[in-house]
Amino acid sequence: MKLDVQQVLNWLEKTNEKIQMNKEYLTSLDRAIGDGDHGINMSRGFQEAIDKTTTTTYISVSDVLKDVAMTLISKVGGASGPLYGTAFLKMSMVVKNRELIDKKTLENALESALEGILQRGKAQLNDKTLVDVWTPVVDLLKAKEVIKGSELEEVAKNAMESTKERMAKKGRAAYLKERSIGHLDPGSVSSYYLFASLAEVLSEEE
Amino acid sequence: MPNVGIVLISHSLKVVEGIQEIIQQAVLNVPIEIAGGTDDNKIGTSVQKIINAIVKAYSEKGVLLFYDLGSAKMNAELAIELYGYENVKVVNAPLLEGAYVAAVESSIGKSLEEIEQTTQTITKDS
Numbered sequence: 136m137k138l139d140v141q142q143v144l145n146w147l148e149k150t151n152e153k154i155q156m157n158k159e160y161l162t163s164l165d166r167a168i169g170d171g172d173h174g175i176n177m178s179r180g181f182q183e184a185i186d187k188t189t190t191t192t193y194i195s196v197s198d199v200l201k202d203v204a205m206t207l208i209s210k211v212g213g214a215s216g217p218l219y220g221t222a223f224l225k226m227s228m229v230v231k232n233r234e235l236i237d238k239k240t241l242e243n244a245l246e247s248a249l250e251g252i253l254q255r256g257k258a259q260l261n262d263k264t265l266v267d268v269w270t271p272v273v274d275l276l277k278a279k280e281v282i283k284g285s286e287l288e289e290v291a292k293n294a295m296e297s298t299k300e301r302m303a304k305k306g307r308a309a310y311l312k313e314r315s316i317g318h319l320d321p322g323s324v325s326s327y328y329l330f331a332s333l334a335e336v337l338s339e340e341e
Numbered sequence: 342m343p344n345v346g347i348v349l350i351s352h353s354l355k356v357v358e359g360i361q362e363i364i365q366q367a368v369l370n371v372p373i374e375i376a377g378g379t380d381d382n383k384i385g386t387s388v389q390k391i392i393n394a395i396v397k398a399y400s401e402k403g404v405l406l407f408y409d410l411g412s413a414k415m416n417a418e419l420a421i422e423l424y425g426y427e428n429v430k431v432v433n434a435p436l437l438e439g440a441y442v443a444a445v446e447s448s449i450g451k452s453l454e455e456i457e458q459t460t461q462t463i464t465k466d467s
């Protein structure tokens with residue numbers, strides 16, 4: 136597999152479409168166990184990011200990812216801004232000076248992004264945060280020589296769904312303790328949209 | 342010699358305006374800057390507002406940042422990293438009580454490290 140500038144832009148646009156389409160859904164998930172701002176924050180942040188990337192000419196994938204990072208950092212007021220912003224910033228650093236992202240580079244980029252999320256949010260696996268989706272996705276990439284879109288989508292979806300039965304240990308939802316069980320983690324759902332979109336781009340290439 | 346600056350970060354502009362008012366009633370010789378709400382003054386925090394507040398409060402004695410809830414801390418740490426500030430630290434203490442005690446200590450000329458030490462043990466009764 137190889138991702139060039141156009142494919143990375145496609146990935147982001149697909150992600151934005153899913154987020155805009157599910158804005159109310161994300162908000163309702165966050166209202167159940169958080170502060171109800173996830174849909175609004177993600178839709179504003181990604182729309183601004185897309186507005187930026189569609190009006191800019193890029194020669195490197197790194198610059199695309201960096202622009203997304205800086206837009207999310209500056210436009211999203213909730214926790215998803217610094218978390219997704221840090222993730223995209225780390226990815227842009229790993230792919231620096233590369234015209235294309237190959238499988239190994241994607242693996243390294245996502246691993247570095249996960250490290251950034253862990254360091255920024257101080258969450259651990261199974262705390263009912265987006266880490267619960269990013270970790271199995273990174274593990275999948277590390278385990279496979281070749282990565283298939285359908286596999287990626289399935290792993291991300293199962294991981295997202297598994298957050299429902301967990302008790303939150305980080306973020307606003309942690310204040311609810313046991314009462315957070317039975318609800319999906321909103322950040323895991325938006326992370327699923329990100330990886331489902333990446334899976335679509337990978338599938339188009341297969 | 343200037344004193345250690347204080348930056349108050351909250352999801353709400355009203356919260357930090359209020360705390361700033363409380364502190365400035367007692368402490369006059371310490372820079373107390375605020376970063377409350379998002380860029381359009383909605384509930385949330387803004388990296389840019391935090392950076393602006395740090396710049397205003399900054400001197401070679403440093404700046405201490407106090408915050409209210411989780412994502413405020415993340416944005417505070419991002420602001421420091423993006424600008425590579427030296428002598429700027431995020432303090433893990435209650436926003437109002439922590440910043441109040443820190444401002445009093447700063448006003449009597451204590452160093453960043455000394456104030457950080459004190460704020461680590463702050464409770465309602467201290």
Ligand SMILES: [Mg+2]
Nearest residue numbers: 169170172173
């Ligand atoms: Mg929220």
